[in-house]
Amino acid sequence: MKRPHAVPLPCQVMYLLQELRSRPRTGRESVKPQTLLRRIRMKIVAAMALPLLFLAVPATAAEISTHVLDLAKGVGGKDVPVTLSKKAADGRWVEVTRARTDENGRVRSFGDPAGLDAGVYRLQFDMTAYPNGASAPFFPEITLTFRVDDPKAHYHVPIVVSPYGYSTYRGN
Template sequence: MQNIVALAVAGLLTLTPVVAHAETISTHVLDLVRGEGGAGLPVTLSRQQADGAWTLLASAVTDDNGRVRAFGDNLQAEAGLYRLSFDMSDMSKPTHSAFFPEINIVFRVADPSRHVHVPIVLSPYGYSTYRGN
């Protein structure tokens, strides 16, 4: 009987619209030159609206390990396009300015029930990103 009830509840849950909290979107900045996380970097999370305009959802600063584990407790991610903007001006050395003063990563959230992790790997004149887990 418990199995039947569990299956019925599971079936009902599949009919419920899925909305995930923005803590399901995270990032990690990795500095290849120093071999450590990029600590203290400002990061913003925005979502593209139907008219193409970007709406700021949240801002954060990377922790000592270069991570932003959550962008807020009250934000809810929906399917759509999102943008992480990294302010790289603090990564500059005193002798020269950053080649990439800002890095924008645009990505799609197709299934808001799944965690989305977007790491970025940096060097002074390049960067790479991928969908992490």
Template sequence: MIRTIFLAALSAAALAGAAQAEDISTHVLNISTGEGGAGIPVMLEIEKDGEWAEVGSGVTGNNGRVEGFGVEAEDAQYRLTFDMTKYDANKKEPFFPEITVTFDVQDAERHHHVPVLVSAYGFSTYLGN
């Protein structure tokens, strides 16, 4: 009985940790090639009391994704900054060396996926799922 309770608690803690790490995610997709943007450093910041503070960072994988930043989202304003100078698909200096996306988390219980679609001279973003 005690072992069953312990295993149930351990499973719940593992699932909570997995959900926490995935509260905010992103994806860079090159719309010219249809491929994920690999190797792009991404920083996640939160705004508190008029100041920005880094709360997580990652590098996009081969599929262009950062699955999570290891933080539990809260209702606040966030900012994702993408260092496009590290993106290999840009055989030359990118027109946009940095892409910054600022967004509001208004329901911290919801997963927030923020994809960025890029091309040589433009980008767009939206709230994904």
């Protein structure tokens, strides 16, 4: 029996329960009851977790994230210290927060985005210890300055690094 694709979750669970009850008792083509029960549990957990996804998304604050991509190695640059600063009205740079890239070279969030409004921001990457403490990189510090115009938008500002160069762009 073939299932249609866009079936509501309760119907999918009922279908799996029916399949569990009417499955053949012998033969290699039969599906194990444990497999069907696991499918039912996964669908129920997914249905319960879906509303939680909407709670984690801020509605009215700018988000800033970054990513260090190591072009020479083909991997993300892990454990790179990154400082986020904002330019004050008098021209001084005021530190907002600090973070370190994760195992994949990402800083997914610089904390509570509620304080990130429109303005000019700067990301400073301390490359002195990357890829290890014994390295002496040609660019010991990389600084990116960018403008946040829409405080409701997400600003992903990654860098692509190599031993003697780097590049950046606005990602998504």
